[in-house]
Structure formats: C-alpha cells, structure tokens
Amino acid sequence: MRTEPGIEPISIDVGRVLRGTVESLYSHLVTRPTGRAVRLAIEEQVAASSRTAVSLIDLSNVTVMDFSCADEIVAKLLMRFLDENRPGDVLFVFRGVRQSLHEPIQTVLERQELLAVVQGSDGCCALMGTRTEEEEYAWTVLEKHGRIVAAEVKEVFPESHHREVLDELVLRRVAFTPPGDHIYHALSTLMGGTS
Amino acid sequence: MAVRVIDLPASLDFQTHDALFSEIVEAAGNAVLFDGRHLRWVDPNGMVGLLAAASVGRDRSGEAPILELGRAGDVKSYLGRMGFFRAAEGIFAAGTSFPRRASGPSDVLLEITPITTNSDVHDVVDRVQKRAGAILSNTLGYPQTSVVQFSVILSEVCQNILEHAEAPGWVAAQSYNWSKRLGRHVVIISVADLGRGFRGSLSDEHSARFADRWGDVTALEAAFIHGLTRFPDSGRGQGIQQIRKQVRRWDGLISIRSGTARIADVPQWFDAPPLEEGLSDFPGTQINIILPERADHED
Numbered sequence: 001m002r003t004e005p006g007i008e009p010i011s012i013d014v015g016r017v018l019r020g021t022v023e024s025l026y027s028h029l030v031t032r033p034t035g036r037a038v039r040l041a042i043e044e045q046v047a048a049s050s051r052t053a054v055s056l057i058d059l060s061n062v063t064v065m066d067f068s069c070a071d072e073i074v075a076k077l078l079m080r081f082l083d084e085n086r087p088g089d090v091l092f093v094f095r096g097v098r099q100s101l102h103e104p105i106q107t108v109l110e111r112q113e114l115l116a117v118v119q120g121s122d123g124c125c126a127l128m129g130t131r132t133e134e135e136e137y138a139w140t141v142l143e144k145h146g147r148i149v150a151a152e153v154k155e156v157f158p159e160s161h162h163r164e165v166l167d168e169l170v171l172r173r174v175a176f177t178p179p180g181d182h183i184y185h186a187l188s189t190l191m192g193g194t195s
Numbered sequence: 196m197a198v199r200v201i202d203l204p205a206s207l208d209f210q211t212h213d214a215l216f217s218e219i220v221e222a223a224g225n226a227v228l229f230d231g232r233h234l235r236w237v238d239p240n241g242m243v244g245l246l247a248a249a250s251v252g253r254d255r256s257g258e259a260p261i262l263e264l265g266r267a268g269d270v271k272s273y274l275g276r277m278g279f280f281r282a283a284e285g286i287f288a289a290g291t292s293f294p295r296r297a298s299g300p301s302d303v304l305l306e307i308t309p310i311t312t313n314s315d316v317h318d319v320v321d322r323v324q325k326r327a328g329a330i331l332s333n334t335l336g337y338p339q340t341s342v343v344q345f346s347v348i349l350s351e352v353c354q355n356i357l358e359h360a361e362a363p364g365w366v367a368a369q370s371y372n373w374s375k376r377l378g379r380h381v382v383i384i385s386v387a388d389l390g391r392g393f394r395g396s397l398s399d400e401h402s403a404r405f406a407d408r409w410g411d412v413t414a415l416e417a418a419f420i421h422g423l424t425r426f427p428d429s430g431r432g433q434g435i436q437q438i439r440k441q442v443r444r445w446d447g448l449i450s451i452r453s454g455t456a457r458i459a460d461v462p463q464w465f466d467a468p469p470l471e472e473g474l475s476d477f478p479g480t481q482i483n484i485i486l487p488e489r490a491d492h493e494d
Contacts, residue, residue: 026317028324030350032358033313064320064343066350067437071430100343107437112430 015061028064035072047087060096070104150182207241227252227260239367239385278306305368336492351434360390411454
C-alpha cells in the first residue's frame with residue numbers, strides 16, 4: 001500500500017505504550033488514570049508530527065479494556081483531535097480490536113456521538129460508532145474506491161445529500177481531503193506501510 | 196466503657212448483613228464484641244460486611260472490636276483461605292486470636308482485597324484473569340470470553356470505590372453451589388467501602404435540582420438508573436450502567452446499598468424488592484453481584 005504524499009503514517013502499539021508509561025507493571029487497560037496516561041503518551045507521540053498524519057492505533061496486544069480506559073484512549077483521543085485547537089493534524093485508525101474490546105469502544109463512541117475507523121484482522125476497514133445509513137453508505141463507497149477526485153464525485157454520488165454527507169465524514173475525520181484539494185481519501189489508503 | 200455484644204448469625208451473607216449493620220449503628224460509641232461462635236457459613240458479602248461493620252465500630256468507639264469465633268475449624272479455615280484474617284489486621288483488637296494465614300494452592304476466586312489505589316484494581320484484574328476463566332466457563336457455563344467482561348465488571352466496581360467513596364474499601368469474589376437455594380452454582384462478588392456514599396458523592400452537583408426530594412433513594416436512582424455522576428465530564432458515569440447491562444445478560448442480580456437505601460436489578464429467580472428505604476444509616480456503599488450458572492448448562 002502506498003503512502004499519499006504529505007501524509008505521515010504513524011503506528012502506535014498501545015500494549016507497548018502501556019508498558020512504557022508510568023504504569024509499566026500493568027498488563028491490562030483498566031482504570032481511568034491508566035487510560036489517561038496512555039492517551040497522553042499517544043498524544044505526545046502523534047503531536048510531534050508537523051505534517052498531517054494517520055495514526056494506526058494497534059490494540060492487538062490488549063486483552064482487557066474497561067469502559068474508563070476506552071473513554072480515555074478512544075473517545076477522548078478522538079475528541080482531542082476533532083477540536084479546533086487540536087495539538088496536530090492527526091487522523092486515527094484503530095487496529096487489532098478483538099471481539100472483547102468491541103463493546104467498550106462502541107459504547108464510548110456512541111456516548112460521545114463519535115465515529116472511528118477500525119481495521120479488522122483481514123486488513124479491511126469498517127466504521128464503529130454513531131452514524132446514519134447515509135454516512136455508512138458514503139463511507140463504504142469511498143472505502144471501496146480508496147480515493148475519489150473532484151471530477152468523479154458527482155458521478156459516484158449523483159445525489160447531493162450523499163455529497164454533503166461525504167463532507168460531513170471529512171469533518172468527523174473518518175475521511176480526508178487535503179487542504180485546497182477536493183480529493184477525498186479513505187483513511188485506509190493513507191496508512192502506507194504502517195505495520 | 197460498656198461493651199456491646201453483637202451476635203453473628205449462623206449464616207452471614209448478603210441477606211443477613213443488614214442486621215449486622217443495624218446492630219453496629221445501634222452500638223453507637225460502645226466498644227463491640229462480635230460473637231461469632233455460632234457462625235457456620237459466610238460468603239463474600241458477609242466477610243466484607245463484617246470488616247466494614249468492625250471498622251465503623253472501631254471508628255465510633257475508638258476501640259478495636261473483638262471477634263470471637265467458634266471452635267469449628269471449617270469457618271476459620273474458610274475465612275483464612277478468603278484472606279479475611281489478613282484484611283482484618285488493624286481492624287479487630289490485637290487480642291483476637293486469628294489463625295495463621297492459609298498457604299498453598301487455593302480454590303478462591305478473589306480473596307478479600309483492600310482497594311486503596313489504582314494499582315490495587317490492576318492487581319485484582321490480573322488475578323481474576325488468571326483464575327476466573329475455568330470457573331466462569333466450566334462451572335457457570337459462560338462463554339470462554341466471559342472472563343474479560345468479568346474483569347471489566349470488577350475493574351468498574353473497584354473504581355467506584357476510588358472515584359466516589361474517597362475512602363478505602365474491599366472486594367472479594369467466590370463461587371458456590373447453591374443447590375438448595377437455586378439448584379445452580381453462582382459466583383458472588385462483594386464490594387464495600389466506608390466512604391461518603393452515593394448521596395454524599397452526588398450532592399454538590401445534583402442535590403439542588405431534586406430540592407427536598409434529595410436523599411439516599413434519589414441519589415441511588417440518579418446513579419443506578421440515570422448514570423449521573425459528580426463529574427461534569429460526559430464520559431463519566433458509564434461504569435454502573437455497563438455493569439448492570441452485563442449482569443442482566445448473565446441473568447444475575449446486582450444490588451447497591453448506600454446510606455439508608457438499597458436499589459437492585461432483581462432477576463426472576465430471586466425474590467427481593469427493586470428498592471428499599473429506611474434501612475439503618477450505614478456509611479459508604481455496598482455492592483452485591485450474584486451471577487448464576489446458565490440454566491441450560493450441565494457440567
């Protein structure tokens with residue numbers, strides 16, 4: 001998979017971050033202070049990038065994540081980078097989300113009305129969180145295409161409300177358009193060689 | 196100083212510890228002797244409740260209570276295996292004769308564990324991750340993956356102590372064969388603290404809107420049913436809601452007693468009111484969770 005020019009892929013192994021933070025003796029993502037420490041460590045890593053970055057948050061080594069940690073590491077992390085005053089221009093894809101992590105993640109996303117891109121073990125991406133049928137449709141079409149250039153948008157999305165939804169997905173940061181450029185990118189195309 | 200003798204019942208569990216709390220409240224500032232010579236059966240709620248009651252007795256009278264146990268070895272041995280005597284050090288009077296700590300392999304799911312720091316919650320989760328899998332799947336017939344949800348429940352209930360009570364607490368869990376009561380095995384989780392309770396925790400943020408209706412019942416309903424919390428952060432308040440959801444999936448019972456009230460999600464297999472008020476005003480919060488073996492499960 002190629003990396004889009006100007007996009008920096010960053011891979012973060014959350015299990016390693018957990019062991020590398022002050023909570024070095026802990027092996028599970030439980031309790032809010034632990035979640036907060038891990039989130040701050042992730043923020044520090046990704047905010048160091050001066051360019052737009054796609055961060056692959058790898059949860060493969062996480063067995064247990066409680067709701068407090070999911071709120072910190074997923075919901076609050078996304079909210080921090082949705083904010084106008086975000087510390088950097090970073091988009092997120094979550095990987096290695098085993099079945100036991102689905103519920104805490106889905107719950108905190110729904111509670112904050114957030115949307116996240118999750119990559120399955122087969123490499124395919126999907127949405128998790130709060131979304132409408134139109135958002136799911138527009139995102140799925142974009143994901144299938146990988147990228148849609150401005151000239152193709154009307155052809156791919158003949159109905160105007162789907163085009164509006166596509167822009168909404170960009171604002172929700174589950175799709176990307178470079179500033180001043182009307183090319184819509186699926187986040188999966190921006191991850192480059194992150195592994 | 197007068198000594199108040201509190202007779203412990205033969206069976207000290209989630210259905211009898213209210214009487215224990217009433218008696219310790221009535222003891223007021225008197226020194227206390229717990230007469231446990233007739234004690235034959237005690238579950239995690241009974242043990243944790245006894246520690247809480249003794250702590251309250253100690254704090255109110257300024258004297259550590261005495262616990263007298265009978266000669267029957269089974270109860271002492273079981274209390275030892277559950278870590279009761281270790282947890283009781285510093286709570287009961289030095290003269291109380293506690294047996295030496297049990298050693299060797301144990302069938303205990305989670306010994307009585309004091310919860311005072313974030314690190315204690317991690318220790319609890321580490322321990323149940325190692326031990327709970329076989330009990331949940333083989334004994335209760337839950338899916339192999341249920342150990343994760345079980346760990347999350349324990350993590351959330353323990354955090355409730357740290358974040359809301361602002362006082363130390365204890366957690367314990369064990370499995371039992373309720374052949375007579377239910378005809379099935381159960382796992383019992385008990386959590387207790389001596390903090391400010393739900394009313395105290397939520398009062399600053401939420402009491403005004405309830406005006407003169409504010410009390411233990413409204414505070415419990417606010418947290419248990421509506422997920423209110425004292426924190427303005429909208430990400431907070433999910434713990435109890437998610438615990439309830441998982442306990443319901445497993446057809447379990449959850450009750451929370453705080454102050455003078457108790458609120459519960461009661462499954463069909465158990466007979467108890469969903470809300471009780473007018474109980475003795477005992478400090479802190481006590482959470483009881485009972486997870487039954489799947490009805491269609493066979494060993």
